[in-house]
Amino acid sequence: MAANYNAEPLLEVKGLKQFFPVSKTYTVKAVNDVSFKVYPGETYGLVGESGSGKSTIGRSIIRLYDPTEGTINFCGMDISGKMTRETKKNLRLQMQMIFQDPMASLNPRKKIKDIIGEALDIHHNYVNTAERDAKVEAILQKVGLAKEHADRYPHQFSGGQRQRVGIARALILNPKLVIADECISALDVSIQAQVVNLMKDIQEELGTAYLFIAHDLSMVKYISDRIGVLHLGHLLETGTTDEIFSNPVHPYTKSLLSAIPIPNPELEKNREVINYDYKTSGIDYCKGTDHLVDGTHFVKCTDEEFATWTGK
Amino acid sequence: MSEEKKREKILDVKDLDITFETTAGKVHAIRGVNIDLYQGETVAIVGESGSGKSVTMRAAMGILAKNAVVNKGEIIYRYRDNVGGIDYNPENDENAVWKEADILKMDKKWIRKHINGRRIAMVFQDPMTSLDPTMTIGKQIMEGMIWHYKIDKKDAYNRAVGLLKEVGIEDAEKRMKQYPHQLSGGMRQRVVIAIALSCNPDLLICDEPTTALDVNIQAKILELIKKVQKERDIAVIYITHDLGVVAKVADYVNVMYAGKIVEVGNINEIFYDPRHPYTWGLLSAMPDLGTDDDRLYTIPGSPPNLLHEKEGDAFAPRNAYALEIDDKLEPPMFQITETHSAATWLLDPRAPKVEMPAELRNRIERMKKEAQANGSKL
Ligand SMILES: Nc1ncnc2c1ncn2[C@@H]1O[C@H](COP(=O)(O)OP(=O)(O)OP(=O)(O)O)[C@@H](O)[C@H]1O
Ligand SMILES: Nc1ncnc2c1ncn2[C@@H]1O[C@H](COP(=O)(O)OP(=O)(O)OP(=O)(O)O)[C@@H](O)[C@H]1O
Ligand SMILES: [Mg+2]
Ligand SMILES: [Mg+2]
Numbered sequence: 014m015a016a017n018y019n020a021e022p023l024l025e026v027k028g029l030k031q032f033f034p035v036s037k038t039y040t041v042k043a044v045n046d047v048s049f050k051v052y053p054g055e056t057y058g059l060v061g062e063s064g065s066g067k068s069t070i071g072r073s074i075i076r077l078y079d080p081t082e083g084t085i086n087f088c089g090m091d092i093s094g095k096m097t098r099e100t101k102k103n104l105r106l107q108m109q110m111i112f113q114d115p116m117a118s119l120n121p122r123k124k125i126k127d128i129i130g131e132a133l134d135i136h137h138n139y140v141n142t143a144e145r146d147a148k149v150e151a152i153l154q155k156v157g158l159a160k161e162h163a164d165r166y167p168h169q170f171s172g173g174q175r176q177r178v179g180i181a182r183a184l185i186l187n188p189k190l191v192i193a194d195e196c197i198s199a200l201d202v203s204i205q206a207q208v209v210n211l212m213k214d215i216q217e218e219l220g221t222a223y224l225f226i227a228h229d230l231s232m233v234k235y236i237s238d239r240i241g242v243l244h245l246g247h248l249l250e251t252g253t254t255d256e257i258f259s260n261p262v263h264p265y266t267k268s269l270l271s272a273i274p275i276p277n278p279e280l281e282k283n284r285e286v287i288n289y290d291y292k293t294s295g296i297d298y299c300k301g302t303d304h305l306v307d308g309t310h311f312v313k314c315t316d317e318e319f320a321t322w323t324g325k
Numbered sequence: 326m327s328e329e330k331k332r333e334k335i336l337d338v339k340d341l342d343i344t345f346e347t348t349a350g351k352v353h354a355i356r357g358v359n360i361d362l363y364q365g366e367t368v369a370i371v372g373e374s375g376s377g378k379s380v381t382m383r384a385a386m387g388i389l390a391k392n393a394v395v396n397k398g399e400i401i402y403r404y405r406d407n408v409g410g411i412d413y414n415p416e417n418d419e420n421a422v423w424k425e426a427d428i429l430k431m432d433k434k435w436i437r438k439h440i441n442g443r444r445i446a447m448v449f450q451d452p453m454t455s456l457d458p459t460m461t462i463g464k465q466i467m468e469g470m471i472w473h474y475k476i477d478k479k480d481a482y483n484r485a486v487g488l489l490k491e492v493g494i495e496d497a498e499k500r501m502k503q504y505p506h507q508l509s510g511g512m513r514q515r516v517v518i519a520i521a522l523s524c525n526p527d528l529l530i531c532d533e534p535t536t537a538l539d540v541n542i543q544a545k546i547l548e549l550i551k552k553v554q555k556e557r558d559i560a561v562i563y564i565t566h567d568l569g570v571v572a573k574v575a576d577y578v579n580v581m582y583a584g585k586i587v588e589v590g591n592i593n594e595i596f597y598d599p600r601h602p603y604t605w606g607l608l609s610a611m612p613d614l615g616t617d618d619d620r621l622y623t624i625p626g627s628p629p630n631l632l633h634e635k636e637g638d639a640f641a642p643r644n645a646y647a648l649e650i651d652d653k654l655e656p657p658m659f660q661i662t663e664t665h666s667a668a669t670w671l672l673d674p675r676a677p678k679v680e681m682p683a684e685l686r687n688r689i690e691r692m693k694k695e696a697q698a699n700g701s702k703l
Pocket of ligand 3: 245509510
């Protein structure tokens with residue numbers, strides 16, 4: 014099942030702001046007026062600098078925070094304000110997040126089979142322990158771990174193995190939306206490929222949508238249908254993967270794409286990267302509005318900037 | 326590295342063998358690892374998830390888990406005594422003498438005082454596990470400098486702010502007062518890097534140091550480490566799955582599989598002339614920006630279960646090029662050049678001649694052409 018753009022969007026984020034008051038004089042504007050949609054069966058890649066607000070967007074959507082402003086619509090439910098018990102339950106069942114820091118998100122005192130099985134317990138998804146164990150084993154195998162791993166504790170795993178425990182936990186309930194925050198960053202390329210292929214298979218079979226947060230642009234390019242480029246809490250450029258990679262318009266996007274390391278040592282040694290510094294760029298993100306480049310490709314800027322960058 | 330200078334070996338991991346005791350049995354995680362490292366040089370360790378990269382490095386730091394048993398091996402670390410405080414550089418001191426110690430034989434107290442953080446610093450894979458959630462970032466960066474070098478608080482504070490700026494964290498003074506959970510994943514990772522650099526180590530071990538960093542900041546961090554390396558001639562070990570990073574920083578590459586180094590070579594030998602079928606698989610699995618394949622290549626099968634040891638080569642069940650002997654006997658390291666060797670029976674003179682997969686060959690040819698077009702003399 015491919016992405017279904019004729020359907021109602023599965024997730025619609027409108028004007029999301031997430032501010033953190035750190036002290037009286039210092040507020041971090043982690044997410045600043047961000048809007049985007051994710052359709053059923055689609056993979057939406059969210060990329061951008063470290064600290065640009067990617068994880069915060071994910072955490073706001075799954076409601077670990079109360080959004081400062083804006084609305085979040087998921088499966089036709091408004092989940093941005095106070096939720097009913099029914100809505101909360103639905104949200105927990107239909108949306109899962111794979112966290113960036115696997116160790117911090119796994120209970121160190123629990124065995125892996127209980128960490129993964131917990132979701133099944135909450136939603137009474139099995140008839141007896143044998144079925145529960147079998148389900149856990151099956152998902153472990155799919156992410157490249159063995160059934161012997163089920164009895165171990167999180168600290169007894171390698172970094173990449175732990176990350177896969179987080180992936181298994183998120184995928185076991187077949188949610189409609191998975192927020193995958195740097196979920197393959199600690200995996201070697203072969204296991205990365207295995208996990209990404211698994212995610213694609215599940216998507217094809219069940220129409221799962223992914224909000225795929227990653228810094229590895231070659232992997233983002235490979236997995237995403239559409240991409241959003243985030244910088245300092247602002248969504249600067251959005252479009253299909255092809256539109257973004259073949260015709261980046263925003264100077265920030267250009268610099269990001271130019272810095273992708275190439276696995277070719279003799280080439281990598283003397284390669285030039287396009288530098289970008291917001292402070293000296295003369296651009297004010299707060300003044301920008303969405304401008305259509307073509308197709309579904311938008312860039313956030315002023316009219317003058319748009320004219321200079323595109324010649325339109 | 327100047328030509329006339331003698332290469333000084335600073336780390337020599339010899340035949341390291343480690344098992345873990347678990348409820349399900351013994352996990353034989355490290356099965357005879359050998360790694361050499363010279364002053365001022367950069368070695369990358371790549372390999373499958375779970376192959377033993379982090380455990381090997383934890384052993385070198387003297388911080389193995391409680392259920393670990395070292396069955397065999399030595400980890401010889403060579404160093405010069407730090408006699409002149411935090412900015413002392415033995416390179417500029419003609420009286421500095423080399424000493425050596427087997428880390429595996431030293432007691433915890435000695436290791437804490439002389440090794441951890443001070444001479445060997447490690448950037449851990451999971452930043453959250455090495456940061457204290459109840460302590461401000463600033464305190465955590467200053468701690469080691471004050472403990473190891475007894476410098477005063479103000480000096481430590483200024484150095485800490487300087488380090489935060491160097492790793493690209495803006496508003497450094499404000500960030501000093503924050504707690505780990507108030508930072509983004511990549512910022513936490515950079516704080517850990519700042520802590521590692523704070524005590525001017527001789528050997529820096531970076532375990533997946535840039536996994537949470539965007540490409541721009543990643544480039545910045547790699548440049549920073551290179552700069553420090555040049556200034557102080559320190560050695561750096563990178564554990565990373567990102568072959569783009571390897572291509573950028575490494576002088577030598579060790580490829581690890583199931584608790585063993587299966588191929589070692591200089592950077593060009595590994596990227597342009599790989600010999601071990603596992604290395605072939607690894608290189609084939611890189612996503613390639615130049616193509617639009619619908620599915621990524623993965624190495625077939627799953628990693629061996631280290632609970633059950635098998636005879637012969639651990640990679641054989643997944644190796645399309647396995648020979649009969651692979652099921653019976655582990656291959657030794659076959660030397661190809663002075664710097665390049667690989668543990669595969671394919672290199673035995675009696676083995677049939679086998680070429681790497683055609684797709685990989687084409688890709689390497691393309692990479693070489695691209696490099697040549699950019700002025701490389703490959
Ligand atoms: N709980 C919090 N309190 C205060 N500030 C916060 C909190 N959570 C996040 N921030 C700040 O919000 C900004 C965005 O953080 P976020 O974690 O969303 O970045 P990110 O894009 O995921 O970065 P990375 O790629 O490094 O993980 C950062 O400046 C961070 O310090
Ligand atoms: N405390 C422990 N108890 C039992 N097994 C362990 C323990 N620590 C590590 N292991 C096992 O030892 C093997 C090597 O682990 P290590 O952390 O070195 O892998 P790695 O190469 O760093 O992998 P990754 O790339 O995923 O981080 C793994 O199979 C892991 O499950
Ligand atoms: Mg993040
Ligand atoms: Mg590791």
